[in-house]
Amino acid sequence: MTPEKSWEYFHYLNKHIPWTKPTIHVFGKPCLQPRDVCYIASEGLKELSYSGYKPNAYSWDVFPPLKEILDEVHKAFPGSQFNSLLLNRYNNGNDYVGWHSDDEKLYGNTPEIASISFGCERDFLLKKRSYKKSKGEVEGEGPKTRTEWEKPG
Ligand SMILES: O=C(O)CCC(=O)C(=O)O
Numbered sequence: 001m002t003p004e005k006s007w008e009y010f011h012y013l014n015k016h017i018p019w020t021k022p023t024i025h026v027f028g029k030p031c032l033q034p035r036d037v038c039y040i041a042s043e044g045l046k047e048l049s050y051s052g053y054k055p056n057a058y059s060w061d062v063f064p065p066l067k068e069i070l071d072e073v074h075k076a077f078p079g080s081q082f083n084s085l086l087l088n089r090y091n092n093g094n095d096y097v098g099w100h101s102d103d104e105k106l107y108g109n110t111p112e113i114a115s116i117s118f119g120c121e122r123d124f125l126l127k128k129r130s131y132k133k134s135k136g137e138v139e140g141e142g143p144k145t146r147t148e149w150e151k152p153g
Pocket residue numbers: 086088097102115124151152
């Protein structure tokens with residue numbers, strides 16, 4: 001994607017996405033999510049729920065440029081078939097996403113994630129999740145369902 005096209009998408013998303021800043025619950029305490037979000041999902045996908053919040057799932061059909069972006073992602077990862085999109089808008093340096101793994105049950109045991117950024121350049125961080133090992137457990141023997149990576153900080 002050219003930088004010009006990428007900025008075109010940036011302005012489209014900024015203006016036309018119905019951004020919300022939901023209240024989520026972290027360790028039982030309500031707090032405003034520190035960024036704007038919007039959720040797009042293919043028909044038939046189970047409802048997404050995280051931190052006590054169930055976002056409304058918009059259809060891809062409402063936002064044709066998102067379908068173009070999805071096509072680009074599918075081209076970049078041949079054979080992929082992404083079924084949903086969580087959009088995040090970071091308005092300034094105070095907005096962020098905390099360390100987390102995308103391990104919601106509805107995405108299955110080995111979810112595939114693609115990430116695409118528009119706007120200013122920023123760091124995208126990943127770290128290997130730490131976990132307790134039992135005595136004698138061989139490295140790489142952990143439960144298959146574990147999602148091993150966390151992102152970003
Ligand atoms: O905005 C990002 O780079 C990461 C977003 C993310 O990890 C998420 O929404 O699950």
